[in-house]
Amino acid sequence: MKVQVRETKNPKTKPDPSKVPFGVAFTDHMFLMEYDDEKGWHDARIVPFDNIALSPAAVVFHYGAEVFEGLKAYRTPDGQVQMFRPDANISRMNDSAERLCLPQLNEEMVMTALKLFLSVEKEWVPDQYGTSLYIRPVLFATDEDLSLHGIHHATFMIIACVVGSYYKNGLQPVELLIEKDDVRAVRGGTGYAKCGGNYAAAARAGEKAEAKGYSQVLWVDGVERKYVEEGGGMNVMFVWDGKLVTPELNGSILPGVTRRSILTIAQDWGMKVEERKITVDELLEACKNGEVQEAFMCGTAAVVTPIGGFAWGEEKVVVNYNKIGEMTRKIYDTLTGIQWGIKKDPYNWTVKVD
Structure with missing residues (x-):
């Protein structure tokens, strides 16, 4: 060329x-x-x-x-x-x-x-x-x-x-409002594509969440309206009973590059990884009883964003006492270490520029 x-x-x-x-x-x-x-x-x-x-x-x-x-x-x-x-x-x-x-x-x-x-x-x-x-x-x-x-x-x-x-004051957990009304995407639509229309459709819910004091929304599926999909502009993951759990890609979730990288790293650490359907009710209950030990979002801009709690209507739950978890921190440090050349890159993910 x-x-x-x-x-x-x-x-x-x-x-x-x-x-x-x-x-x-x-x-x-x-x-x-x-x-x-x-x-x-x-x-x-x-x-x-x-x-x-x-x-x-x-x-x-x-x-x-x-x-x-x-x-x-x-x-x-x-x-x-x-x-x-x-x-x-x-x-x-x-x-x-x-x-x-x-x-x-x-x-x-x-x-x-x-x-x-x-x-x-x-x-x-x-x-x-x-x-x-x-x-x-x-x-x-x-x-x-x-x-x-x-x-x-x-x-x-x-x-x-x-x-x-991205973090002027260090990694601080955020609270997410689980969106009940608006839908980001549906299977068969453009949810898996990175196109401007998806972000425009998400803006109203984001503004509503911000007005209520929440950092972002947590989207649920557009069909049954009960399955967790992704955060406002990032994929979402949970340290759940010792495993790394994330919603499965179903055509309406963006297949994040950071998401894929974290799953690879966690598996190499010997951590069990699950990509599956997660209902809102299941998530809230697991947060209450301590099965969900950590939660975080991930994406290119922020790399990792710890989640300190969720709100679903009038119901609120807290994750890890609203503190960043040990695994979340380890994932962030490992991934950014590879990106900035501080840690070795065993995956050949980095591409040098002459």
């Missing part, structure tokens, strides 16, 4: 990563390429970060034909830059694209684009522990046609922003 590189003539001042809010401190450049049925993917380029021009009739505005990913680059103690499991993100992006009828990406081509983009933006990767460069690949339809039809034109884009530590 030939990539044209046009570097900025007006580089930005790099922010202090310990003070910057998440998702606002964008780097100097972005990667772009276009797709059409006749040419396939073409015109790959790295250009200065700027606004992009789209027709008001572009399909992405009207029918939500868009998918995205989130991954990070880290600077190791010896100064190298590495990504964490970019192959898994690229593969999942193609799964999402297939669900929304967007064109497939050549995975080797995207890996090349990521490495080249990061080589240009290498100086933006911060070196403070806990900080990173958050990378956002996006794929969206650009057909200028309001009729419902197949997608024939699309754009693939990569942007990135400097992010500080």
Whole structure:
């Protein structure tokens, strides 16, 4: 793949990563390429970060034909830059694209684009522990046609922003409101795809939970409305009677890269892992009687978020005295240690950037 590189003539001042809010401190450049049925993917380029021009009739505005990913680059103690499991993100992006009828990406081509983009933006990767460069690949339809039809034109884009530590005051447990009314996704829908519509549909419940003093919601299934699925923007896991238990992937739950990584690590520690259906009633009872010893959410942005309790209507339960658990801490330290190059990577999950 030939990539044209046009570097900025007006580089930005790099922010202090310990003070910057998440998702606002964008780097100097972005990667772009276009797709059409006749040419396939073409015109790959790295250009200065700027606004992009789209027709008001572009399909992405009207029918939500868009998918995205989130991954990070880290600077190791010896100064190298590495990504964490970019192959898994690229593969999942193609799964999402297939669900929304967007064109497939050549995975080797995207890996090349990521490495080249990061080589240009290498100086933006911060070196403070806990900080990173958050990378956002996006794929969206650009057909200028309001009729419902197949997608024939699309754009693939990569942007990135400097992010500080997700936890300004350390790992603190949060309380979740189990959502009774709204539904994030259903089997047969787009729940397993990482698309903007899923997050837009989740916003109302999140605002309602925040107004009641809760950090996030815990979603239940959209059919029987009794099975635990995932947290507001992350997968959910429990240390349950000595086992690591998580809802099984059923088509309406996002198959998280962090989720998959944690399950692998726990199994290597000799911990029994269960992916199964979990009812809300079962969860609440297990929290009360102490069978659920720890609970946490997991995802790229935060890595691990301890859960201190759940609310279901008027009923409230506490997990581990609203304190972070030993296993939760161990998982966080192990995973972030691999990501930042502090611990050995026995899984070959990290990809170096030249």
